[in-house]
Amino acid sequence: MIKRNGTAMVAAGRERGASRRRMTASGPLRRLCLHAITLRLEPVADFLVYSLRPQLAILRAMYDALTEFLRETGRQAPLLWALLVMAVVAGAALGLYVLWEVVLRWLAAAWAGARGRE
Amino acid sequence: MFFPNAGVVVDPALLVLLGLIVGTLGGFFGVGGGFLITGGLLVFGVPPIFAVGTGLTLVMGSSIINMLKHKGLGNVDFRLGLLMVCGTVPGEILAERLNVALEAAGVIGPVIRLIYVIFLGALGSFIVYDYVKVRRRAAAKADAVSTENLARRVQALRIPPHTLWLPGRGVTPTRVALPLSGIQSISVFVPVSIGFGVGFMAGLLGAGGGFILMPLLVYVVGVPTVMAIGTDLFQIIITGSVGTFIYALGNHVDLLMAVIMLAAASAGAQVGATATKFVEPGRIRGLFGVTVLSGGAAVALKQVSESVSRLHFLDTVASILLLGVSGAICLVIAGLLLRAARKKPAPN
Numbered sequence: 001m002i003k004r005n006g007t008a009m010v011a012a013g014r015e016r017g018a019s020r021r022r023m024t025a026s027g028p029l030r031r032l033c034l035h036a037i038t039l040r041l042e043p044v045a046d047f048l049v050y051s052l053r054p055q056l057a058i059l060r061a062m063y064d065a066l067t068e069f070l071r072e073t074g075r076q077a078p079l080l081w082a083l084l085v086m087a088v089v090a091g092a093a094l095g096l097y098v099l100w101e102v103v104l105r106w107l108a109a110a111w112a113g114a115r116g117r118e
Numbered sequence: 119m120f121f122p123n124a125g126v127v128v129d130p131a132l133l134v135l136l137g138l139i140v141g142t143l144g145g146f147f148g149v150g151g152g153f154l155i156t157g158g159l160l161v162f163g164v165p166p167i168f169a170v171g172t173g174l175t176l177v178m179g180s181s182i183i184n185m186l187k188h189k190g191l192g193n194v195d196f197r198l199g200l201l202m203v204c205g206t207v208p209g210e211i212l213a214e215r216l217n218v219a220l221e222a223a224g225v226i227g228p229v230i231r232l233i234y235v236i237f238l239g240a241l242g243s244f245i246v247y248d249y250v251k252v253r254r255r256a257a258a259k260a261d262a263v264s265t266e267n268l269a270r271r272v273q274a275l276r277i278p279p280h281t282l283w284l285p286g287r288g289v290t291p292t293r294v295a296l297p298l299s300g301i302q303s304i305s306v307f308v309p310v311s312i313g314f315g316v317g318f319m320a321g322l323l324g325a326g327g328g329f330i331l332m333p334l335l336v337y338v339v340g341v342p343t344v345m346a347i348g349t350d351l352f353q354i355i356i357t358g359s360v361g362t363f364i365y366a367l368g369n370h371v372d373l374l375m376a377v378i379m380l381a382a383a384s385a386g387a388q389v390g391a392t393a394t395k396f397v398e399p400g401r402i403r404g405l406f407g408v409t410v411l412s413g414g415a416a417v418a419l420k421q422v423s424e425s426v427s428r429l430h431f432l433d434t435v436a437s438i439l440l441l442g443v444s445g446a447i448c449l450v451i452a453g454l455l456l457r458a459a460r461k462k463p464a465p466n
Binding site for chain 1: 120122123175178179180182183186187190359362363366367368369371373374376377380381384385387388
């Protein structure tokens with residue numbers, strides 16, 4: 001009797017393990033999670049797009065204007081374009097260097113401060 | 119995202135990834151990464167002429183950031199850099215003339231690729247050989263190379279004229295001291311000739327020339343590795359600027375693409391340049407040798423794909439190989455930096 005019960009319990013345990021493996025391996029659990037994420041995020045994304053519509057429109061217009069400017073300057077004024085490219089890249093490089101220096105120094109100071117407090 | 123000048127749609131995430139790799143390798147090895155950027159942009163579907171033009175623009179920008187970072191670490195010898203620049207510009211002009219002649223003869227593609235394969239193969243093999251040889255030697259200095267005698271001989275070269283008349287300075291000896299590079303005395307014609315040779319090769323191959331100059335400074339002139347990396351970047355700014363100007367004049371630069379990649383490269387530069395402070399110079403050279411060898415293999419694959427019509431896919435394989443190896447080396451650099459930073463404080 002005990003032996004039979006033990007065998008039944010082992011069999012039930014095996015079945016539960018197999019069922020869990022089926023859930024994770026074959027994908028229903030993954031699909032369920034994806035559905036949950038989609039259902040939760042879709043309205044949020046819709047709300048964000050709707051509420052930020054004016055700002056997005058401004059950004060879109062700015063991007064279009066920039067695209068037009070880059071295309072036309074490159075075609076119509078080659079010398080000005082070449083000088084502009086060099087100036088923008090050199091300026092961006094200097095700006096990024098300064099930005100990283102400031103960020104890294106701030107991080108180092110914050111790190112030293114935290115260690116000092118410890 | 120649409121890029122108006124090149125007229126293509128490219129995922130900005132890919133450009134950010136490429137920029138990160140280029141910035142890290144540039145800061146660590148002192149190279150502009152022109153060959154890597156061009157290959158990467160071609161894989162992303164950018165037209166070839168825009169890939170080269172935009173690549174040179176990124177080389178210029180990332181070299182400025184890397185050079186400034188290395189200047190902060192005390193790794194730039196401006197005196198040596200300026201001497202080399204005197205030779206670089208004539209070298210580039212001469213190479214441009216030769217390129218025009220080769221193009222007229224219709225052999226420019228295969229000739230350049232052949233030079234690339236031989237050059238990168240030989241250079242990469244030598245660097246890896248030197249790394250293994252020096253590592254085997256017991257009690258070798260951290261920055262020891264197998265060509266110390268050659269460097270000593272080059273520094274001792276006496277090239278006439280021994281004095282020159284310069285406006286404002288009068289009669290000036292042609293031997294100078296380069297204390298930052300640890301050179302007590304050297305003829306100015308040595309760095310000028312090296313600059314000329316590098317400018318010529320850079321102009322011929324359409325690259326910044328960093329992958330040639332860094333080993334030349336280390337193995338032939340005897341400049342310490344980290345100093346060679348910083349000074350090399352100063353030189354690349356000049357070659358990169360000339361190339362950018364020429365390609366931008368022809369409207370073959372996509373500014374938006376270059377700026378996006380530059381922003382990512384600036385982050386990679388912090389990792390690469392800082393790593394040179396912690397990682398031992400011999401290891402830097404060893405990794406550089408592997409990168410150069412993978413570059414040579416990629417160019418060889420490209421040549422095979424052009425020669426055999428059935429093997430066109432090798433062109434993409436070449437770019438992916440180059441990007442894969444470079445990405446892996448970036449991870450190694452980040453790992454070495456983390457390990458070294460945990461182990462010991464910075465040596466300088």
